[in-house]
Amino acid sequence: MSKRAGNKPLEARKASPLLVSLSAVFLGIVAGCIFILCIGKNPFAGFERILFGALSNTRRIGNTLGMSTQLILIGLSVAFAFKTGLFNIGASGQMLIGGITGSILAFYLPMSMPRPVYLFIVIVAAMATGAFWGFLSGLLKARFNVHEVVSTIMLNWIAYWIVYDFIPRFIIDPTISVKSKPIETAHTLRADWITDITSFSTLNYGFFLAIIMCIVVWFILQKTTLGFNLKAVGSNRFCAEYAGIKVNRSIMISMAIAGALASLAGLTYYCGYSNIMEMGKMPNEGYDGIAVALLGNCSPIGIFFSAIFFGILKMGRGSLAATGIPTEIADTIIATIIYFTATNVILASFWNKIFRSGFSKKEGAAIAAMKQKGIAKPIEQLSREEFRTLAKEGKTLVNKDKKEGR
Secondary structure, three states: OOOEOOOOOHHHOOOOHHHHHHHHHHHHHHHHHHHHHHOOOOHHHHHHHHHHHHHOOHHHHHHHHHHHHHHHHHHHHHHHHHHOOOOOOOHHHHHHHHHHHHHHHHHHOOOOOOHHHHHHHHHHHHHHHHHHHHHHHHHHHHHHOOOHHHHHHHHHHHHHHHHHHHHHHHHEEOOEEEEEOOOOHHHOOOOHHHHHHOOOOOOOHHHHHHHHHHHHHHHHHHHOHHHHHHHHHHHOHHHHHHOOOOHHHHHHHHHHHHHHHHHHHHHHHHHHHOOOOEOOOOOOHHHHHHHHHHHOOOOHHHHHHHHHHHHHHHHHHHHHHHHOOOOHHHHHHHHHHHHHHHOHHHHHHHHHHHHHHHHHHHHHHHHHHHHHHOOOOOHHHOEHHHHHHHHHHHHHHHHHHHHOOO
16 A cells, blocks of 8 residues: 555644754754853864763763763653653652662672672662652642642652661761761672773663663553553543543552652662762752653653763763863753753744645645646545655746746
């Protein structure tokens, strides 16, 4: 069966989410160039230093991927909640819960335990505590209609003070009273073979866990009944309830899975990228993940590349100092990209007008060619190849008529 030219109506020919996201990135970079020019510096030199600082050798590439790991997992966490119509702003607290769980187990599980068994226990325990933390917010939303933004923010600070209490109670470093004792490398997510090939970078097993979670989240959302139910609740809660979907159950499950993903990010950060926890510090990655999810259009593959992009900016910004450009410029670029991403309706509308205008012209040209050739069948029944050929011929006719003043 041949593909039809009119397989999409004119009004359905819209800009892809990828194009909208790339437009936001482009506009953010342009804004960054303008900021750099305003302080009298060369923007090309600035972006060259960012790329140099993030990708110039294997160690820096490893560090960039290590930093991107948490952003991938937090982005997945935020996106998963988004799919159910929820806003998980509690990823920072969930990170802390996962981090403190992994850190305590790292000191209290015996060193003689086989490493695969140890890693399995730590990963499952961290995800379980994070799932419970997310479930609490989902329960409050489902049973008492407490808005998830309020409950997750409150739970962030509860997690903050739990860590503040647990570090001195269980894992305090006697030499530095505001930090935990450093975790032995054998009880972190780091691996000698990764360290060797990346010249002692911070890359660890967490990056591979993040890739696996991208696949798992995609599978749940696209290939399972659970994923369909969650997206149905996110699209229209009342219609989903009318269709027999258990809305409250879906909300609790969604927030639990989101919490598990965010706590896994905390484990990979505090027991992989780093090997200590600090008292009195709320991780910014919990909020950066929101930007990653927005830029990645809440799709696992989009989130993966969005996180890598933000990782490059974050890791490379330290090299800006060599050019005399403030490192805050990189943060400004990120903020600008987030702004343009948040206004994606405007960007999508812009591209849609361009696409529709272009298609209208092609359609008009094809109709003109059909009239000249006496083709009577509707344009929707043309194959794609026929449509392209007629549009090309029609364009020549239209241009000829314009020259002759018809």
